[in-house]
Amino acid sequence: MLHINNLHASINGSPILRGVNLEIRDGEVHAIMGPNGSGKSTLAQILAGRESYQVDQGSVLWNGLDLLSLPAEERARNGLFLAFQYPVEIPGVSNAYFLKAAMNAMRRQQGLAELDAMDCLARIKTEMAAVGMKEEFLYRSVNTGFSGGEKKRNEVLQMLLLEPTLAILDETDSGLDIDALKTVSEGINRLRSPTRSMIVITHYQRLLDTIVPDHVHVLSQGRIVRSGGRELALEIEANGYAGIATSDASATAGPVTGIAP
Amino acid sequence: MSTIEFWLAEHRRQSPDLPGAKLPWLAALRARAITRFAEAGWPTRREENWHHTSLEFMQRFVLAGAAHTAPQSVLRTLQRTDSDAHWLVFVDGRYAPDLSAIGALPAGAHIGSLADALAQDAEQVKVAFAESCNGDIGEEGEAGDSPAALNTAFAADGAWIHLASGVVVDQPIHIVCIFAGTSHRHLRHLICAEAGARVSVAEHYPANEAAPTLTTAITRIKAGADSRIEHFKLQQENRLAIHLAGIDVEQARGARFASHSLSFGARLARTDIHTRLAGEGAEALLNGLYCADGETHVDHHTRIEHAKPLGLSREYYRGLLAGHAHGVFAGRIIVAPDAQQTDALQRCDSLLLSPFAKSDTRPELEIHADDVKCAHGATVGQLDEEAQFYLRSRGINAAEARQWLTYAFASTALERIASAPLQELACVALRALLHETTESGDKP
Ligand SMILES: Nc1ncnc2c1ncn2[C@@H]1O[C@H](COP(=O)(O)OP(=O)(O)OP(=O)(O)O)[C@@H](O)[C@H]1O
Ligand SMILES: [Mg+2]
Numbered sequence: 001m002l003h004i005n006n007l008h009a010s011i012n013g014s015p016i017l018r019g020v021n022l023e024i025r026d027g028e029v030h031a032i033m034g035p036n037g038s039g040k041s042t043l044a045q046i047l048a049g050r051e052s053y054q055v056d057q058g059s060v061l062w063n064g065l066d067l068l069s070l071p072a073e074e075r076a077r078n079g080l081f082l083a084f085q086y087p088v089e090i091p092g093v094s095n096a097y098f099l100k101a102a103m104n105a106m107r108r109q110q111g112l113a114e115l116d117a118m119d120c121l122a123r124i125k126t127e128m129a130a131v132g133m134k135e136e137f138l139y140r141s142v143n144t145g146f147s148g149g150e151k152k153r154n155e156v157l158q159m160l161l162l163e164p165t166l167a168i169l170d171e172t173d174s175g176l177d178i179d180a181l182k183t184v185s186e187g188i189n190r191l192r193s194p195t196r197s198m199i200v201i202t203h204y205q206r207l208l209d210t211i212v213p214d215h216v217h218v219l220s221q222g223r224i225v226r227s228g229g230r231e232l233a234l235e236i237e238a239n240g241y242a243g244i245a246t247s248d249a250s251a252t253a254g255p256v257t258g259i260a261p
Numbered sequence: 262m263s264t265i266e267f268w269l270a271e272h273r274r275q276s277p278d279l280p281g282a283k284l285p286w287l288a289a290l291r292a293r294a295i296t297r298f299a300e301a302g303w304p305t306r307r308e309e310n311w312h313h314t315s316l317e318f319m320q321r322f323v324l325a326g327a328a329h330t331a332p333q334s335v336l337r338t339l340q341r342t343d344s345d346a347h348w349l350v351f352v353d354g355r356y357a358p359d360l361s362a363i364g365a366l367p368a369g370a371h372i373g374s375l376a377d378a379l380a381q382d383a384e385q386v387k388v389a390f391a392e393s394c395n396g397d398i399g400e401e402g403e404a405g406d407s408p409a410a411l412n413t414a415f416a417a418d419g420a421w422i423h424l425a426s427g428v429v430v431d432q433p434i435h436i437v438c439i440f441a442g443t444s445h446r447h448l449r450h451l452i453c454a455e456a457g458a459r460v461s462v463a464e465h466y467p468a469n470e471a472a473p474t475l476t477t478a479i480t481r482i483k484a485g486a487d488s489r490i491e492h493f494k495l496q497q498e499n500r501l502a503i504h505l506a507g508i509d510v511e512q513a514r515g516a517r518f519a520s521h522s523l524s525f526g527a528r529l530a531r532t533d534i535h536t537r538l539a540g541e542g543a544e545a546l547l548n549g550l551y552c553a554d555g556e557t558h559v560d561h562h563t564r565i566e567h568a569k570p571l572g573l574s575r576e577y578y579r580g581l582l583a584g585h586a587h588g589v590f591a592g593r594i595i596v597a598p599d600a601q602q603t604d605a606l607q608r609c610d611s612l613l614l615s616p617f618a619k620s621d622t623r624p625e626l627e628i629h630a631d632d633v634k635c636a637h638g639a640t641v642g643q644l645d646e647e648a649q650f651y652l653r654s655r656g657i658n659a660a661e662a663r664q665w666l667t668y669a670f671a672s673t674a675l676e677r678i679a680s681a682p683l684q685e686l687a688c689v690a691l692r693a694l695l696h697e698t699t700e701s702g703d704k705p
Binding site: 048049050051052071072073075076077081082084087088089090091092093098101102105106109141158162 | 645646647648650651652653654655656657658659661665666668669670672673
């Protein structure tokens with residue numbers, strides 16, 4: 001479903017991604033770990049269509065489409081969803097209005113009739129309950145003044161409403177308390193299906209106990225330097241990235257990932 | 262041409278027929294005003310208050326009215342649904358009783374036309390009228406106020422609103438000024454609210470067919486002790502029009518005054534808003550929103566004068582500038598030596614929607630008392646790139662995302678309008694305006 005091939009990207013001339021290769025098949029969950037500043041969010045944002053990054057080389061195929069040639073809104077309407085590491089505050093735009101517009105943009109794309117305000121609200125309220133958000137968040141401005149955890153729940157709410165086929169979760173578990181982590185990971189698990197793929201960016205093995213990944217990758221200095229199964233996450237938890245860094249040379253010398261492109 | 266000679270000739274021609282022409286005090290006032298205008302000429306950048314807005318081009322500006330427009334068609338767009346409200350309609354600067362509708366009023370409230378009042382009982386308006394001209398022809402006249410003098414010389418009509426003490430008018434009073442065919446009009450609105458009176462007044466200058474017209478409009482408000490006055494102005498003139506306006510307010514002890522100035526139209530719009538907190542504990546809110554695009558120019562000059570102790574003033578201006586538009590905001594706050602414990606706050610934030618748009622903001626604080634709280638701040642920014650990306654990443658079109666963010670920025674100003682029907686009216690006007698700007702591709 002997603003095929004990232006030798007992706008190089010930079011911002012203001014300084015390279016951040018230096019040849020990322022990754023293949024994700026339908027229904028797979030891939031975890032990406034890696035030290036701060038290694039380029040995880042950059043990769044996520046480029047996949048979602050952020051234009052402030054410069055793609056210097058490489059390609060991304062998504063269900064046969066040239067992903068990088070599509071504007072962000074079209075990627076979203078075709079089923080790509082990014083849960084932001086830092087969700088953006090939008091004062092003056094109510095959450096309810098925003099969620100309804102997003103849902104209907106998706107429905108138009110799928111050739112479905114738009115939901116009216118009543119149906120939308122009903123749907124939103126059900127999912128809000130599932131992620132433990134109070135109804136008052138409907139009438140507040142998007143993310144404005146939300147606590148860190150509330151913002152993350154709002155991201156998961158949007159994902160549940162939009163039902164993407166490719167979900168990228170950028171540190172959705174960071175800043176959540178234990179209970180929130182549980183609700184959020186249950187929400188994510190509920191979306192797992194053979195037709196839906198996920199990229200889960202995280203620093204913590206803890207999340208991967210609930211959302212068991214099919215593959216774990218380590219991104220370091222703009223490259224995937226190790227790939228493995230869920231046991232790789234445990235190894236990182238135990239030893240940190242130091243051990244990974246030593247195998248960096250061998251990883252870059254040989255095939256970049258363990259997954260056949 | 263709009264040269265000085267043109268105005269002198271125009272004055273000779275019109276003045277014998279102006280309402281109140283037979284009143285010696287008024288004829289003298291008008292004669293002094295046209296002389297003053299002729300001496301001073303149109304303000305240029307050399308004048309302190311006109312640094313960013315020169316009217317020098319007015320010398321060469323050829324005025325022309327649009328082909329006759331039926332005033333009814335303009336009125337229809339205003340959706341006069343709240344039948345309880347009061348509507349005073351002026352066509353080409355003259356009161357149109359057939360189009361006006363004044364609802365039931367409490368005793369002690371008078372709403373009507375200035376020309377009628379001059380004809381029926383000139384004495385009752387004499388003081389208010391003469392006071393309203395102090396600035397532009399009297400000793401206090403400052404350089405640069407020649408447009409106000411022009412208004413005094415030509416003003417034929419306007420609203421005359423008088424509220425006796427304690428009178429409360431629940432529904433807004435709408436003053437609608439429509440152009441039907443003339444090339445220039447001059448309105449003078451006088452609002453006197455005695456102690457404890459309450460009212461909301463809305464001035465409308467709706468668009469007509471594009472034509473190089475001139476409007477001057479001066480509004481004088483006397484807010485008696487503990488009165489509450491909300492003044493709302495929606496300027497949507499056509500893209501070739503020149504709009505020059507002044508709003509002058511005097512607030513007695515404990516009077517609360519709010520001004521909402523929405524400047525959405527005209528090729529050049531200049532509005533001067535002055536309020537004097539002349540009694541203790543008066544409160545003023547000066548709220549404004551200006552939107553300009555294409556080659557248009559919009560300028561607000563405000564002055565808040567704290568003359569007595571315990572005054573409170575809040576000033577919030579927001580600008581949306583697209584195309585090659587130029588927005589100007591100058592806010593002066595004066596705190597007199599006697600005005601201890603004044604609390605004044607001023608903010609001006611503008612959004613540049615194109616790389617060619619320009620914004621000038623100038624705060625001017627003159628503080629002569631020591632125990633005061635005075636703060637000001639200004640920002641000029643662009644639409645938040647991150648916010649646009651966030652919305653787009655949820656499937657919302659780029660154009661729609663920009664429109665949302667623009668509306669959200671501007672709507673903050675509308676939230677401060679206390680009267681619900683006026684707020685609704687402003688929201689409708691803003692939405693229509695943003696829709697229009699996006700459709701015409703004027704925004705980037
Ligand atoms: N807009 C920007 N301007 C300059 N540098 C940037 C910008 N965005 C990202 N970078 C740089 O790119 C590198 C990768 O950043 P990125 O946010 O992708 O890291 P990350 O792996 O997500 O880190 P973290 O774990 O802290 O979230 C960092 O060194 C960062 O400083
Ligand atoms: Mg990150």
